[in-house]
Amino acid sequence: MTSLIVFVQRIARIMGYIGALAVIAMMLHISLDVLLRNLFRYSMNTVPEIVARYYMTAVAFLPLGWLEFRRQMISVEVIEFALTPRLRRFSDASVMAIAAVIYGYLAYTNWDKALSETRVGTLVEIATYKMPVWHSFYFAPVGFTLATIVSVLMALGYLFNTTATQIQEAENEH
Known part of the structure; x- marks a missing residue:
């Protein structure tokens, strides 16, 4: 189990x-575009699409998995102060289990979308250029899958x- 935790933490x-x-x-990309536009009246047409x-x-x-490992996601602790340490651990485990289910569902639906966009070969037409964007659909499922495992x-x-x-121990080692 330790090697799995270390491996997942490294990936995260x-x-x-x-x-x-x-x-x-x-x-840097946006700054370059602004600089070129203001100094040389040249604009890179693909910047808004690449940024988005x-x-x-x-x-x-x-970074979702890394944020979960570091316990830096937003949390609201309304009654946590009143719980015993044992109940607090159970509450935290329940929250992480619910998060894992939600992340898992989001990963599943986004993997389906990414594979669908890959099959189609999704493009965005910018002026006279067709820019492939199907690759970008993989960021969400990768992030959600990692967050599921971490949760x-x-x-x-x-x-x-x-x-x-x-x-x-894995956190302290690295």
Whole structure:
């Protein structure tokens, strides 16, 4: 189980870094477009589509698993302060199990959509250029699948001390 946790955590971290790189690439791409437009009156027609289809989807979906591992997703703890440590762990495990079900459903539906868009070979027509965008449909299912796996591991971690220890050790190692 420890090797699975370490493997999933490494993949989640890599996806988080790819999401961070997408933010930097988006910033540089937009800045270059603005610079070229203002200095040379030249505009890159594909920037809005690339930003919307690639950068933004990578930023939104790829880091989900990493955020779950780091416990940095938004949470609302209305009655948590009143619960005993045992009930708090059960509550946290329940929340992670529900999250895993939701992420799993989203992953399933998005994998279907990504495969459908791949079969069709989805393109976006920009002026005289047809830009393929079917690749971008894979960011969501990859992110949701990873978040599903992480949520299941976290739920097990809240329920079983050995799994929680293994998750904690994996976090401390890397």
